[in-house]
Amino acid sequence: MTPEAVVFDIGNVLIEWQPERFFDVEVGRERRIAMFDAVDLHSINDRSDMGEDIAVVIAEAADRYPEFRDEILLWNERWIDIASPAIDHSVRLMSALQSKGIPVYSLTNFGMQTYDIAARKYPFLRQFDRDFISGHMKVIKPDPAIYRMLEKGSGLSGGALLFADDRSDNIEAAAARGWQTHLFETPQGWADRLVSAGLLRADEAA
Structure with a gap:
């Protein structure tokens, strides 16, 4: 029909929507791989997709993984550059x-x-x-x-x-x-x- x-x-x-590509450019491929291996950023983003505030869930993740704090915060601060x-x-x-x-x-x-x-x-x-x-x-x-x-x-x-x-x-x-x-x-x-x-x-x- x-x-x-x-x-x-x-x-x-x-x-x-290619977050890995964005982080490869911003922090380098090796740093990006280490971060994504340690932090399930896609699942964290799912919480925003289900209605939670993106700034809150990303700040929580940054606090939970202080070794990647600055990089994780980019997910919220530079979100529109990722979605591009x-x-x-x-x-x-x-x-x-x-x-x-x-x-x-x-x-x-x-x-x-x-x-x-x-x-x-x-x-x-x-x-x-x-x-x-x-x-x-x-x-x-x-x-x-x-x-x-x-x-x-x-x-x-x-x-x-x-x-x-x-x-x-x-x-x-x-x-x-x-x-x-x-x-x-x-x-x-x-x-x-x-x-x-x-x-x-x-x-x-x-």
Whole structure:
């Protein structure tokens, strides 16, 4: 069936999210590897994505691991530099879908404070037809609850939804609910999927 709405993850679909790359530049690869081996920063960030204040959870981590204190604090102080740059082709795809009257929703693991910061730099984050942001929902992908909440909020389910995400576990959770899915690897691959789904012409997906 032709999808009735398209659901975008944000990190690594609309905005690059590569913390390791950022820290390689800022503190050097060896120091970054040592820090990430000692400190599970991604799990700490998940706490923000589930609704806790990013400044608080990062400060707690910095206190817990004083040998990496200055580096850990960069996660909050320089967060917008980690969440960078925008993936311009994906942003164009979002706009192209909406210009044809196709609803576009977000479904993203994102903290409340960091989303507001990101939206100031990336205005397209305020242009979704519906927002489903984990920090406000208090649950993160791939928990099935977050998919149920989108279905309830949008009134759509199963094959009426086409979802793009860069993580296979998130995709598998959506597919288990009957959603149409696309594992995002490149914006061109996503463009091709939207064309094959009958939502855009090739020229509209360029």
